[in-house]
Amino acid sequence: MEQSKDPLHGKRLDTILEELIAYYEGFERLGEEIKIKCFTDNPSINSSLKFLRKTPWARAKVESLYLYVLRQKKRDAQ
Template sequence: MSNDPLHGKTLEMILVNLVEFYGWEKLGTLIRINCFTDNPSISSSLKFLRKTDWARKKVEDLYLKTNN
């Protein structure tokens, strides 16, 4: 069994969960990145997050805080 709390979770699952929990507007205030505040969508956000390690880390950290 993996000790990684994100094991088995895709970035898309994490993002969808956060958007359902917070909504785009609140998510954009918690993590200040344009893909959450300027015409946000799951697909455009995933493209950005897959290329941008620091932003992906913030999303994963928020997910862990939200789901613990």
């Protein structure tokens, strides 16, 4: 079976969000990277997931930042 080259393939949104929160050490710095209210105004994982699932443009920003973070981690590991 062909393995997907897409790093987002099979990745759950909650996993992506948790990894970003860990990488940026909390919602505060994540909210500086992506200025959306669910990260800056009384943020929680559940409220953010609810918003991101309903809001394609915001989800796209989160996925794009996640891909950037993956590249950074790979570069830092070298």
